[in-house]
Amino acid sequence: MTSTTSNNDTVLWELREPGIAxxxxxRPERLNAWNGQLAARYFxxxxxxxxxxxxxxxxxxxxxxxxxxxxxxxALQDIGAGGPANVEGxxxxxDQWFTTTIPKPVIAAVNGACAGIGMVQALMCDIxxxxxxxxFTTAFSRRGLIAEYGISWILPRLxxxxxxxxxxxxGRVFLAEEAAAMGLVNEVIAPEQLxxxxxxxxxxxxxxxxxxxxxxxxxxVYGDHxxxxxxxxxxxxxxxxxxxxxxxxxxxxxxFLEKRPPRFAALD
Numbered sequence: 001m002t003s004t005t006s007n008n009d010t011v012l013w014e015l016r017e018p019g020i021a022x023x024x025x026x027r028p029e030r031l032n033a034w035n036g037q038l039a040a041r042y043f044x045x046x047x048x049x050x051x052x053x054x055x056x057x058x059x060x061x062x063x064x065x066x067x068x069x070x071x072x073x074x075a076l077q078d079i080g081a082g083g084p085a086n087v088e089g090x091x092x093x094x095d096q097w098f099t100t101t102i103p104k105p106v107i108a109a110v111n112g113a114c115a116g117i118g119m120v121q122a123l124m125c126d127i128x129x130x131x132x133x134x135x136f137t138t139a140f141s142r143r144g145l146i147a148e149y150g151i152s153w154i155l156p157r158l159x160x161x162x163x164x165x166x167x168x169x170x171g172r173v174f175l176a177e178e179a180a181a182m183g184l185v186n187e188v189i190a191p192e193q194l195x196x197x198x199x200x201x202x203x204x205x206x207x208x209x210x211x212x213x214x215x216x217x218x219x220x221v222y223g224d225h226x227x228x229x230x231x232x233x234x235x236x237x238x239x240x241x242x243x244x245x246x247x248x249x250x251x252x253x254x255x256f257l258e259k260r261p262p263r264f265a266a267l268d
């Protein structure tokens with residue numbers, strides 16, 4: 001295990017075998033409330049993980065009792081009192097959908113309160129595990145805000161229009177179990193087992209799935225949201241032909257026939 005040293009410890013980094021970057025939002029005294037410093041560090045570490053050939057999968061969780069309880073209320077109070085509405089600064093100067101462009105799987109281990117922009121970030125991850133009883137809320141309507149940072153794009157694609165409008169308009173609190181029933185999270189886990197479950201899942205991907213295949217599939221899934229079936233199918237044929245010419249295809253078949261773990265190359 002290795003960790004970075006930085007003056008900004010609002011997000012922690014650990015490199016776990018066999019190629020997992022564990023990012024921990026680290027403002028536990030504020031339930032990891034989102035502010036500009038945390039955002040900047042989070043996206044800095046996502047960049048680092050994306051460019052590090054030793055990293056195959058990324059897991060994101062929160063320190064303490066919360067995943068991310070939304071925007072830091074001090075910043076919101078300042079804006080409400082007439083201070084500058086520095087939306088880009090609060091977001092870390094990056095688009096919140098940046099996570100979907102990372103060419104590696106990003107797994108959220110939602111350990112507790114997940115609200116507002118914290119929920120946006122969880123939804124921008126590719127796969128979500130949640131602790132039993134974890135509380136979710138969009139919250140925006142109850143703060144006089146709108147569906148922020150692309151949540152109106154991602155949420156209906158996960159759970160449908162009617163459920164999305166319920167969660168957005170009501171801003172009601174719902175639990176991990178309801179989130180799983182709606183398809184918002186993949187699995188609900190006992191709190192004490194959550195991070196281990198996410199790491200085990202990540203380890204399976206890191207050990208057995210081609211990094212290049214996962215990168216191409218992720219780009220297909222997000223890119224095909226706005227394309228026709230005909231265009232998506234035509235693109236898939238082209239991508240499939242390219243995959244048949246890569247060493248990973250030869251290795252994938254050979255490892256299966258030889259009944260051994262595959263030895264895929266790192267992502268270019």
